[in-house]
Amino acid sequence: MxxxxxxxxxxxxxxxxxxxxxxxxxxxxxxxxxxxxxxxxxxxxxxxxxxxxxxxxxxxxxxxxxxxxxxxxxxxxxxxxxxxxxxxxxxxxxxxxxxxxxxxxxxxxxxDPREFAAVIAQVRAHCDRLDEVHAQLVKARAEYR
Known part of the structure; x- marks a missing residue:
């Protein structure tokens, strides 16, 4: 295939x-x-x-x-x-x-390519964490009202 x-x-x-x-x-x-x-x-x-x-x-x-x-x-x-x-x-x-x-x-x-890939992976993981924080913020604002 x-x-x-x-x-x-x-x-x-x-x-x-x-x-x-x-x-x-x-x-x-x-x-x-x-x-x-x-x-x-x-x-x-x-x-x-x-x-x-x-x-x-x-x-x-x-x-x-x-x-x-x-x-x-x-x-x-x-x-x-x-x-x-x-x-x-x-x-x-x-x-x-x-x-x-x-x-x-x-x-x-x-x-070098390996080091740059490691930086990209760290930033990507942090962006995933920021998505979680964003969801927490949305929930906190909804509960606050």
Whole structure:
């Protein structure tokens, strides 16, 4: 029996871009972006080898967070970036990894697929718990009246 599998989620793919890069210590090298890289690399035409990174940002939902001075402000949560630093000596950075911002200005760096899956599982479990709390709130409000 054939099982129909869902189509994989569409991931934007860009044609790999190649450019000539001047190396600060002398010489030059042709750089090529991975197909998934969405960085513009406008200022990456020269520099140190390890200054280069490739990446693709992903947005997170914005939640209205209370602010004493401004009332409520939108705060992005769980935004981040798929990233690779191809010339890094750190093996965690020299392969594609996730930089995740659980909330603005706080970063979980260099998550590999296993670590990122663990974060997703924790968040999913917490959302299940929030569903339970929501049901408790609905019940509490009904009893309160």
């Amino acid at each position: 054939d099982t129909l599998l869902p189509e994989p989620a569409a991931v934007p793919s860009h044609s790999p871009r190649t450019w000539l890069r001047q190396i600060h210590s002398g010489g030059q090298i042709f750089e090529t972006c991975p197909a998934w890289c969405t960085d513009n690399h406008r200022s990456d035409d020269s520099g140190f080898l390890d200054d280069l990174s490739h990446g693709a940002h992903f947005n997170g939902p914005e939640l209205p967070v209370s602010d004493a001075e401004h009332g409520s402000l939108p705060m992005p949560v769980f935004a981040g970036r798929i990233n690779v630093d191809p010339y890094s000596e750190d093996p965690r950075r020299s392969v594609p990894h996730i930089h995740l911002e659980p909330f603005q200005d706080e970063v979980m760096e260099c998550l």
